[in-house]
Amino acid sequence: MPMTAAVTERSPAQFTSVLRNLFLGALAIRWVYDVALFAAMGQAGLMGADSRGYLRNAEIMAAQIMQGAVHGWAWLGSDLGVMPLYPWLVTLNVALFGHLAPLTAVIMQGAIDAATCLLVYRIAKSIDPRFALPAAAAAAINPTQIVLAGIIYNDTLFVFFVALFLAGAVSWLRKQGWPAALTVGIGLGAAALDRIVVAPWVPVMIVVLLVAARLIGRLRASQIGQLAAMLAIFALCSAPILARNVTEYGAWSLTNQGGSHLALWVAPLVREAKDGTPWERGSAEMEKRTRERFGPAAANPFTESRRYAEVGREELAKLGLPAIIKAWAIGAAINLASPAVIISPPIAQLPRTGFYATPGHSMAAKIGNFLFHSDSAAYAWALLIGAAGVGVVRLIQLCGAFTLVRDRQAWPIVALLALWCGFILAANGPVASPKYRLPMEPVLCVLTGAGYALLRGRRPQASA
Numbered sequence: 001m002p003m004t005a006a007v008t009e010r011s012p013a014q015f016t017s018v019l020r021n022l023f024l025g026a027l028a029i030r031w032v033y034d035v036a037l038f039a040a041m042g043q044a045g046l047m048g049a050d051s052r053g054y055l056r057n058a059e060i061m062a063a064q065i066m067q068g069a070v071h072g073w074a075w076l077g078s079d080l081g082v083m084p085l086y087p088w089l090v091t092l093n094v095a096l097f098g099h100l101a102p103l104t105a106v107i108m109q110g111a112i113d114a115a116t117c118l119l120v121y122r123i124a125k126s127i128d129p130r131f132a133l134p135a136a137a138a139a140a141i142n143p144t145q146i147v148l149a150g151i152i153y154n155d156t157l158f159v160f161f162v163a164l165f166l167a168g169a170v171s172w173l174r175k176q177g178w179p180a181a182l183t184v185g186i187g188l189g190a191a192a193l194d195r196i197v198v199a200p201w202v203p204v205m206i207v208v209l210l211v212a213a214r215l216i217g218r219l220r221a222s223q224i225g226q227l228a229a230m231l232a233i234f235a236l237c238s239a240p241i242l243a244r245n246v247t248e249y250g251a252w253s254l255t256n257q258g259g260s261h262l263a264l265w266v267a268p269l270v271r272e273a274k275d276g277t278p279w280e281r282g283s284a285e286m287e288k289r290t291r292e293r294f295g296p297a298a299a300n301p302f303t304e305s306r307r308y309a310e311v312g313r314e315e316l317a318k319l320g321l322p323a324i325i326k327a328w329a330i331g332a333a334i335n336l337a338s339p340a341v342i343i344s345p346p347i348a349q350l351p352r353t354g355f356y357a358t359p360g361h362s363m364a365a366k367i368g369n370f371l372f373h374s375d376s377a378a379y380a381w382a383l384l385i386g387a388a389g390v391g392v393v394r395l396i397q398l399c400g401a402f403t404l405v406r407d408r409q410a411w412p413i414v415a416l417l418a419l420w421c422g423f424i425l426a427a428n429g430p431v432a433s434p435k436y437r438l439p440m441e442p443v444l445c446v447l448t449g450a451g452y453a454l455l456r457g458r459r460p461q462a463s464a
Contacts, residue, residue, distance in 0.1 A: 012378045016226075019118055019121065021328070022117060022118065022133075022136050022137070022140060022146075023114050023118055023122065023445070024115070025113035025116065025140055026112060026117045026139070026140035027110060027114040027264065029140065029146060030109075030146055030149050030150065031107060031110050033146055033147075033150050033151045033346035034103065034107060034110060034149075036104045036347065037150060037345060039102050040346070041345060041346065042452030043102045043103075044345060045150075045154060045345045045346070046102045046103065046150060046152055046345065047102070047151065047153060047345060048151045048153055048343065048345070048348070048435075049150070050153065051102075051151060051152035051153065052151050053079075053150060053151075053302060054086070054090050055086065055101070055102065055152070055270070055313070055376055057077065057078060057079055057082075057087060057090075058087060058093070058101070059075065059094050060078070060090040061078070061087065061091045061094075062091050062094040062095040065091070065095065066095070071180070073247075073248060074245040074443065075334050075429060076240060076241065076244055079246070080249075080255065080256045080257075081241075081256055081257035082154075083154075083192070083193050083194050083195060083196055083241065083254055083255075084193060084241075085154075085157065085194040086157050086158075086192065086194050087191040088155035089108065089157065090105055090152065090393070093105040093149045094220065095322070098317055099117075100245070102152055105152055106149065106150050106151070106152065109149045109150070109156040109157070110150070111148040111154055111164045112149070112157060112160050113145050113146075113156050113159075113160070113162060114140075115140040116139065116145065116156075116159055116160045116442065117145075117262065118136065119142045119164055119166075119167045119432065119442065120135050120138075120139040120163060120369075120445045120446065121133070121135065121136035121139075121161035122167045122170075122171075122443050123135070123163065123166055123170050123442060123446055124136065124172055124445075124449045124450075126145070126167070126170040126174055127170065127404065127407075127410050127413055127446065127450075128410075128450070130453045130454070131400075131446060131449035131450045131453055133351065133449070133451025134448065134449040134452040134453065135445050135446045135448060135450070136430045138445040138447075138448035138449060138452075139441070139445040142215075142441060142445060143339065143340040143341060143386075143389075144340040144437060144438055145159070145438070145441055146340075146442055147173075147340040147341070147343060147344045147434075148340070148434075148435060148438055150341070150344075151343070151345070152193055152450065153435065154195060155195075155435060155438045155439075157194050158191055158194045158195045158198075158438075158439065159438050159439055159441060159442065160187075161187045161190040161191035161419075162187070162439050162442060163187075163193060163354055163442040164183060164186065164187035164190070164191075165183070165184045165186075165187025165191065165205075165219055166187075166398060166416075166417070166420065166442055166443070167183065167187075168180045168181070168182075168183030168185075168186075169183035169184050169205065169209060169416055170413050170416070170417075171183070172184060172226070172414050173209065173212055173213075173412050174413075174417065176223045177226075177429050178226060178229075180226075181226035181227070181230055182229065182233070183228055184205075184230045184234060185229055185230040185232070185233030185234060188202055188205075188230065188233065188234040188237075189233045189236065189237030189238070190237065191233045192234060192237055192238050192254075193237050193238075193241075196238075196241070196254045197427055199238070199254060199408070200423075202234055204419060204423065205271070205416070205419075205420075205464065206227055206230065206231060206295075208223050208302070208412075208414075208415065208416050208419060209227060209319075210224075210227060212412035212415070212416075215412070216412070227283065232452070233378075233430050234380055238254060241254050243443065245302065245442075249300050249301065249302045250272050250300070250302070251300075251306075253302060256301040256302045256305040257305065258305055258309060259288075259305030259306055259308030259309035259312065260304075260305060260308045261309065262308065262309055262312035262313070262314075262316075263286045263287075263290060263308040263309065263311050263312035263315070264283045264286055264287060264308070264428055265279075265283070265431055266312065266316070266327075266430060266431070267282070267286055267311075267312045267315040267316055267319070267428075268282030268283045268285075268286060268459070269327050269331070269429075269430035270316060270323050270324050270326075270327040270430060271317075271319055271323070272318050272327075272373070273316070273323055273326045273327035273330055273430065274319055274320075274323035274326070275326055276324075278359070278413070282373075284375045286311060286312070286315065289311055290307055290308055290311045293307075294307045296456065299413045301464075317401070328426070328428035328429050328430060329386075330430060330432070331425075331428060331429050331431060331432045332425040332428075333432035334367075334432035334433075335425065335428055335432050335434070335436055335437045336390075336425075336437065337387060337390055337391070337394075338387070338390070338434045339382075339383065339385075339386025339387050339389060339390050339426075339433065339434065340384045340386070340434040341385075341386040342382065342383050342386065342434065343381070343434055343435060347378070347379055347458070350376045351375065351376060351377055352375040352379050352406055353375050354377040373420075384386060384447075393448065395451075395453065396447075396448055396451035396452060397444055397447035397448055397451055398447075398451070398455065399449075399450070399451035399454045399455060400446070400447035400448060400449065400450030400451030400452075400453075401447055401450075402454070403450040403457050404447070404455065405456045415457045416456035417443045417446070419441060420440070421440045421443055422440075422442050424436070424437075424439050427439075435459075438460070
């Protein structure tokens, strides 16, 4: 039977069986990984650099809830730089399971990530049914998803909602309707409640959908209403965060982290790209400059953020556009090429010098020293073997990109997915880690499915 028939002529029962097996397979991989790390390392096997902060804040909030001491804006959490959705998830686990909360939280994350694989299936199927199963299988065995689902981080929850709004947007581009529009709105709103980095993407996405609908001749009053509904749902989800920040701190901003991120991370990394000054030294100098100019930290965290932003912008202006472009290019390359194994706790916690502290008179020398002169031989081998694997997968994905570009009917979808990946690389800038690549993984898995189809000699067929 031809491949097209095999995909399109499945009975509903067969289709349900495929999705069930896909979900259960992805779930089993993640749960085995989680339990194995917990058995071998205890809580440390489920922790990354920021995990203990999430867990500590959840323990405090759970205790306050039990005492009836959480009121008003306190329900949004005590850390203004962290959106409330993921802290609520961790707090729920602390309240229900106590000291087992790290394990139960990643168990939940495993189930959420297995559901993300189903959304990848949906995205790929909307482009070409033959891409769907290999794309979803790629997501099920994707090391980046597996590793991050096993760490107390908010990224797995975020990428689920990313996959949700991308699936809705792709469906809407194929056939405009209210179910797809509401899916997009819910995905965008929930993603913002987990990581506010998605906020600048919202107008970009609405414009892409608007232009695409206009070009294909389907822009009517109902479609404009659907786009407005997407914006409205996103705005309603973000409104409590903005209302708290305005009423409590007088700040028309969704987060207070922009300034410190710019001054203590972005600017020092741009400087390192320009003249080789190590990030640690550059960050310390930026902190010193901020304190010398403004004195002790302000009581209002948004005032403090504006101070950092002022110093950071000045430094970037001094460093110049070529250095900024170079730093962004280096960050994008590392984000795309670095293997997820290096952030898996058994590898990440090996004694060694971190990438940002690795010496080198240039970025190339720094990367070379990190790859080939690591303090830990085990870490170096894991990094090199993992990077080789990433290289092979990227070649398959290049084949997939070629396949998608050949299908002119899929161009609006390709443009949307490409812009999303470009947005994530731009938002991350010079800050590099496999962790920051995760929001791109649904798209990368679709490319893997398309590349697999091409390499298997199956010509793509646009879905109806």
